Amino acid sequence: MGDIKSALEIAMEKVARMEGATEEERLRWKYTPEGEKLAPRYLKGEGNLIAELAKFEENVRGYVAQGASEILIRNISLPRSDSAKKNNRRAMEGLKALKRDAASVENVYSKMRRIFDHYLGQGEQQRKQAYQALKADFEVKVKQALQQQLGPMMGMRIDVERQPQFQEE
Numbered sequence: 001m002g003d004i005k006s007a008l009e010i011a012m013e014k015v016a017r018m019e020g021a022t023e024e025e026r027l028r029w030k031y032t033p034e035g036e037k038l039a040p041r042y043l044k045g046e047g048n049l050i051a052e053l054a055k056f057e058e059n060v061r062g063y064v065a066q067g068a069s070e071i072l073i074r075n076i077s078l079p080r081s082d083s084a085k086k087n088n089r090r091a092m093e094g095l096k097a098l099k100r101d102a103a104s105v106e107n108v109y110s111k112m113r114r115i116f117d118h119y120l121g122q123g124e125q126q127r128k129q130a131y132q133a134l135k136a137d138f139e140v141k142v143k144q145a146l147q148q149q150l151g152p153m154m155g156m157r158i159d160v161e162r163q164p165q166f167q168e169e
Contacts, residue, residue, distance in 0.1 A: 008033065012029075012030070015029055027059070027060055027063055028063050028066075030060075030063075031056070031060045031063035031064050031067070032063050032064070032066055032067035032070075033067060034056070034063075034064050034067060035063065035064035035065060035066060035067025035068035035069070035070075035071070036067040036068065036070065036071050037067075038052050038053070038064065038067070038068045039067070039068040039069075039070075039071035039072050039075075039094065040071060042068070042072075042090070042094050043071075043072070043075060043087065043090055043091060043094070045090075049068065049094050049097055049098065050097050053065060053068070053098075065098045068094070068098060069095060069098055069099075072091040072092075072094045072095045072098075073091070073095065075087055075088075075091045076088050076091050076092065076112070078116070078119055079116050079119065079120060088116070092109055092112075096109070134166075135160060135161065135166070138160050138163070138165070138166050139158065139160045142158055142160055142163065143158065146158070
């Protein structure tokens with residue numbers, strides 16, 4: 001009975017059998033996934049990105065860094081929570097460490113921070129306004145439906161936020 005191979009091992013065997021692949025392509029195929037493994041460990045706080053990158057030979061560091069960069073970029077998202085903010089900060093620090101032109105990276109980051117600040121400031125205000133408008137509209141509809149079914153209801157207050165239909169909306 002033969003050994004069970006991982007998908008990566010099978011893929012690497014197929015790549016080795018392929019003709020026409022250049023040495024550069026083979027290096028990229030081999031070392032980009034190493035960077036893709038390195039980035040999540042860095043994001044979890046399990047190691048220093050630059051120290052881990054230094055363990056690789058000089059000629060393959062670019063491929064490892066490329067793989068790590070792709071994962072770090074994918075982990076930057078709108079700051080919907082404190083953990084998302086923390087994850088963004090960590091990913092951005094990692095990218096800045098990997099890139100050679102720190103000034104350009106910082107320029108992009110400043111634009112991203114403005115977008116994030118706008119999302120947190122203006123976006124939150126707009127979400128609250130939309131919520132209040134939806135609540136008022138739903139309350140009117142519920143009162144009209146109850147008046148049609150039960151007749152006039154003097155002073156009866158309805159908490160629309162507890163209604164399943166409102167929560168669904």
